[in-house]
Amino acid sequence: MQNRFDSDALNWDANPTTQLLKQAIEKELDAHVQFNPNWHVLDYGSGTGNILLHVLPKVAHVTAMDNSMGMIEVLRSKIPLPYSNAVTTILHNADTDHLPKHTFDCILSSMTLHHIKDTQGFVSECFSALTQSGSLILIDLCKENGSFHKEIDATIYHFGFDMEYIQTLLQQTGFSNVSVHEFYAIFKDHAQQSFPVFFAIARK
Ligand SMILES: C[S@@+](CC[C@H](N)C(=O)[O-])C[C@H]1O[C@@H](n2cnc3c(N)ncnc32)[C@H](O)[C@@H]1O
Known part of the structure; x- marks a missing residue:
């Protein structure tokens, strides 16, 4: 069954808001994460692979999971040939499917958590x-x-998150070295307003 992201996928990268956020995330990742060439990274809710493509040259393998086949197809079309064996794509729904255990050295998930029903479970x-x-x-x-x-649909479960809630949730789950900070704000024309975005990083 098609979801809204399937129909948005082809135009996703043409949106200037997407490109500005991508640049801000890349900068933040470079400032806070020392990617290791041996790492297997999971990009959860990978979308069209914008973040994945930034990380890919720095690690051994990236698995991309997303519940939109449209997004996965666009992502696959963007993987440079020399990296084609370094990426695995999996159609996966956080609301119904489990993740493999003890598999990834780093999991990153960008702008996807508010689309997942059970934050704590995820x-x-x-x-x-x-x-x-x-x-x-x-x-x-x-x-x-x-x-x-602009339109609230069934894919939106949360209107963002309190940073304190994220901090506490990560600590209570068992993570250490938890840090959560605001790093960027997305300006939305339709709302004539900027929306702050947080970056949370934690160690198992
Ligand atoms: C706002 S987009 C972000 C895409 C990308 N991470 C980025 O930062 O450009 C959210 C992505 O999460 C995916 N998604 C939404 N709900 C999901 C779920 N329950 N399980 C897996 N993926 C989901 C969507 O298909 C979409 O690609």
Whole structure:
């Protein structure tokens, strides 16, 4: 069954807001994460692979999971030939499917958490899916008033998150070295407002 992301996929990268956010995330990742050439990274809710393509040259392998086949197809079309064996794509729904255990050295998920129904369940799945001392990086909207999306549909479960909630959730799940900070704000024309975005990083 098609979801909204399937129909958005082909035009996703043409959106200037997407490109500005991508640049801000790349800068933040470079400032806070020392990617290791031996790492197997999971990009959860990978979309068209914008973040994945930045990380790919720095690690051994990236698995991209997303529940939109449209997004996965666009992502696959963007993987440079020399890296074609370094990427695995998996159609996966966080609301119904489990992650493999003790598999990834780093899990990153950008702008996807607010689309996942059970935040606590997902963070717990990520904890189990990480190898010992693995890192989790979550990027998403800070708590907002519901006007970020022009139209509210069934894919939106949360109007962003309190950064304190994310901090506590990560600590209570068992993560250490938890740090959550605001790093960027997305300006939305339809709302004539900027929406702050947080960057959370934690160690298993
Ligand atoms: C806002 S996009 C972000 C894409 C990409 N991470 C980025 O930063 O450009 C959210 C992505 O999460 C995916 N997604 C939404 N709900 C999901 C779920 N329950 N399980 C897996 N993927 C989901 C969507 O298909 C979409 O590609």
